[in-house]
Amino acid sequence: MPRYYFHLHNSIECRDEEGTQFDDQAAAKEQAVREARALIADDVLSRGEVNLSHSIRVADESGEIVMVVTFADVVNIAH
């Protein structure tokens, strides 16, 4: 199974040195969306603040970024 690395770009850069194995890129994308939503939820709970420009950049085993999931892409906010 291919391994993907989830680098978080928010107030600090968090490089993922370990990575996680997924069946395919679609499964990795599902996880990236879950991750972004979990981080948003924690930011809301702990500080009442969210920066929707933050993102998770998913790299493959060669280090190439294969997708970018921006926080704004994973939630619908009604006003």
Add this chain to the structure above:
Amino acid sequence: MLVLVPLLFARDLVLAGTLRTHRVNQTRVSLAPFVERLSSRVEFSHAEEDAILALPYTLRTLEAGEHFIRDGDKPLHCCLMLDGFTVRDKVVAGGSRQILAVHMRGDMVDLQNVLLERSDHNVQALTRCEIAVIPRTALEELSFAHAPVGKALWYETLVDGSVFREWIANVGQRDARTRIAHILCEFAIRLEAAGLAKTSSYELPMTQDQLADAVGLTPVHVNRTLMALGREGLIERRRRSVRIDDWKELARVADFDPSYLHLPTGSPGAKGA
């Protein structure tokens, strides 16, 4: 048939003799730390020490990821950790896993299975492990034949329960930073008590995915939280190695009080580093 029965009987005797020799040869090497562990809380006479050393067991190696017992299995044996790390976990309907406990050298992983008829969770190797596999009937007999040993084993299950209670409080009520700091403090104290590391620096036996399953967070959230603890100057992490730079402040952030581990007085780590 009439001829076969005595032949089979004779063969069994030979086998039993072979097993016995095998067992006696290994006993001094492998079960002595178990005697030491159990007698740290309850005083034993020589008879009790000898009875523990005479327990039948087989040595087994588990590869990382391999199960010792699965949820729903009928238990026949208990698992004494000699080397490496195991976890107890449950998998919920959606497929997510909750790691319930981490075990290391000296721990009896599933002592409740001496009496319970069905395993209610999985025991899985985190790393390559060496274990002693002990028949549960032998442990039950030992407990009732030697009351101090029974008391010591009872003590072990009670401490297990105390650690579970702390983990429920950790996962249920603490924020991400506190949860991660807490599990780092627990590892520090338990690894030192097991003689595996110093409180100030150790190799984390878990990946960030496994840590996430233990604290009810996602792996990226774990990574972000570890990095934040690093930026605050509390720890330094290089891949799996963790160095605790400010124990007092980390323990404060972690809401960590080691008394729930009920370590015997005088054991390394009993005073909380």
